[in-house]
Amino acid sequence: MINRRQFLYLAGAGAASVMNFHGLPFAKAALAASKTTDFSPDVELSLTASPSEAQIFPGRPTTVWQYNGQVIKGDSNSLMHLDQSHLGPIIRVHRHQKVRIHFNNNLPARSIIHWHGLHVPAKMDGHPKDVIPTGETFTYEFEVLNRAGTYWYHPHPHGRTGHQVYGGLTGLFLVTDAEEEKINLPNEELDIPLVIQDRSFNRDNQLVYLPRGMHDSMTGMLGDIICVNGRPDFKLSVRTRAYRLRILNGSNSRIYKLAWSDGTPLTVIATDGGLLEKPIEKKYVVLGPAERIELWADFSKYPVGTSLELVSKYFEAAMLEADMGPRRGMRGGLRLPNGAPFSVLKIDVDKKETETRSLPQKLSEIERYQRQDTDNADSPRQFSFFMRHMHGLINGRTFGMQEVADDERIRLNSTELWELANDDRPMGMMMMPMPHPVHLHGKQFQVVERSGVLHSGYVDEGWKDTVLLMPGERARIVTNFTDYKGLFLYHCHILEHGDMGMMRNYLIT
Numbered sequence: 001m002i003n004r005r006q007f008l009y010l011a012g013a014g015a016a017s018v019m020n021f022h023g024l025p026f027a028k029a030a031l032a033a034s035k036t037t038d039f040s041p042d043v044e045l046s047l048t049a050s051p052s053e054a055q056i057f058p059g060r061p062t063t064v065w066q067y068n069g070q071v072i073k074g075d076s077n078s079l080m081h082l083d084q085s086h087l088g089p090i091i092r093v094h095r096h097q098k099v100r101i102h103f104n105n106n107l108p109a110r111s112i113i114h115w116h117g118l119h120v121p122a123k124m125d126g127h128p129k130d131v132i133p134t135g136e137t138f139t140y141e142f143e144v145l146n147r148a149g150t151y152w153y154h155p156h157p158h159g160r161t162g163h164q165v166y167g168g169l170t171g172l173f174l175v176t177d178a179e180e181e182k183i184n185l186p187n188e189e190l191d192i193p194l195v196i197q198d199r200s201f202n203r204d205n206q207l208v209y210l211p212r213g214m215h216d217s218m219t220g221m222l223g224d225i226i227c228v229n230g231r232p233d234f235k236l237s238v239r240t241r242a243y244r245l246r247i248l249n250g251s252n253s254r255i256y257k258l259a260w261s262d263g264t265p266l267t268v269i270a271t272d273g274g275l276l277e278k279p280i281e282k283k284y285v286v287l288g289p290a291e292r293i294e295l296w297a298d299f300s301k302y303p304v305g306t307s308l309e310l311v312s313k314y315f316e317a318a319m320l321e322a323d324m325g326p327r328r329g330m331r332g333g334l335r336l337p338n339g340a341p342f343s344v345l346k347i348d349v350d351k352k353e354t355e356t357r358s359l360p361q362k363l364s365e366i367e368r369y370q371r372q373d374t375d376n377a378d379s380p381r382q383f384s385f386f387m388r389h390m391h392g393l394i395n396g397r398t399f400g401m402q403e404v405a406d407d408e409r410i411r412l413n414s415t416e417l418w419e420l421a422n423d424d425r426p427m428g429m430m431m432m433p434m435p436h437p438v439h440l441h442g443k444q445f446q447v448v449e450r451s452g453v454l455h456s457g458y459v460d461e462g463w464k465d466t467v468l469l470m471p472g473e474r475a476r477i478v479t480n481f482t483d484y485k486g487l488f489l490y491h492c493h494i495l496e497h498g499d500m501g502m503m504r505n506y507l508i509t
Helices: 004-011 161-166 214-219 495-499
Strands: 043-054 062-073 090-094 098-105 113-116 137-143 149-155 171-176 191-199 225-228 235-239 242-249 256-260 266-271 274-282 285-287 292-298 307-312 342-351 381-388 391-394 414-421 436-440 446-451 466-469 474-481 486-492 503-508
Touching: 113 137, 149 161, 149 242, 149 274, 149 292, 161 495, 171 191, 171 242, 214 495, 225 342, 256 266, 285 292, 381 436, 391 486, 391 503, 414 466, 466 474, 486 495
Parallel strands: 043 098, 090 171, 191 242, 235 342, 381 414
Antiparallel strands: 043 062, 098 137, 113 149, 149 171, 191 225, 242 292, 256 285, 256 307, 266 274, 266 292, 307 342, 381 391, 414 474, 436 466, 436 486, 446 474, 486 503
């Protein structure tokens, strides 16, 4: 039964289409994974997802869905909450630590947590077949095998992921290791997490989701207000020091073209899967949903009193889907189309300090893959992403909860070349070109080749778990399928596209 507050959240107080919690098929609820006798965790946490309220604007609080955490065993700093934010707590762990996390679902809907970017067993990955109902608990146990980096977690129930993430269920999962620690990057208060999301609110301060129904599902949900760490009009006060800015595009569908407002190049030190081999300078970085970058931001050259902005610059029309026209936001503003220029956050330099760090010219070691290193160099697996008849398709197939096609079966310990395409147009089909950020569960990969690219904003030099394909683009990626057998997902990370079926399983055997 949905109460009045839950209904207002889903309906946007009458302005948005209702996504009700009943009537869609679900896999049988997974039983909570029991603790294993031979698993002794270094860190044990609980994460509880519940309806809550957040004071985002003056006046009535906004109804949100929220992760709250608690440390049961281990370092108390392994769980840290963002200041004045309803987003999930930051989990901080060290590589090779063993982690146990109890997920308690107090939402009025089935849910499960996916550990985005982490290399974990299939049962621990948060597949939608493992969703648990209200009042149940799922216990995760895994060793952190990933290198140091900025990873994250979010819900993954099929058909509901976009809605639940939009409601507030997003958190960062930060890993450190010995390689990272020895290069003396900015830390503690100089290490700043920035989760960028766009949201729409009605005049009663309530979140509005899919106000145009199927149109917003097809293009992906776009909000009219940019929030950073859950807060609109975000300002960051800094000293004349070097900072490490960890940036997650946590939006459902919006793509950002990030740049400094004064034209200073962005200094990129890390991507989805951790540190690059060396810093890279970019005039701008194109960041799709779920992608991360880390910036070395040195404010020592600015005098106290300087203000600047991190902005998203204008996209050329050919890079994005055809615009469907202006859309009026619920709070009275014109909704931002994907590709419009705007300010993401403001930075004020307000204190003079002497900088003691310098940018390392070598950040990490990365084992490079080449096409010839793969087991299928002459016949890459090919996957084409497109929409048809209100369904998201990969190679013409929509999602089946445990369905696996012959070309989705993979041998354990193989190294493979995949070709991902956003340029195929099946014969006789009229389709609106759309971007597709493609995410592989359970793996990091390397982008070894691109075609059809009209800009210079990608950072492909490091490890990735999500690769953005604009209309007309293809990418070839290489990864090795080690350690774990089982069923994993690959999908478009425009969350509405995934919810509409642009998601498939691959099976490691």
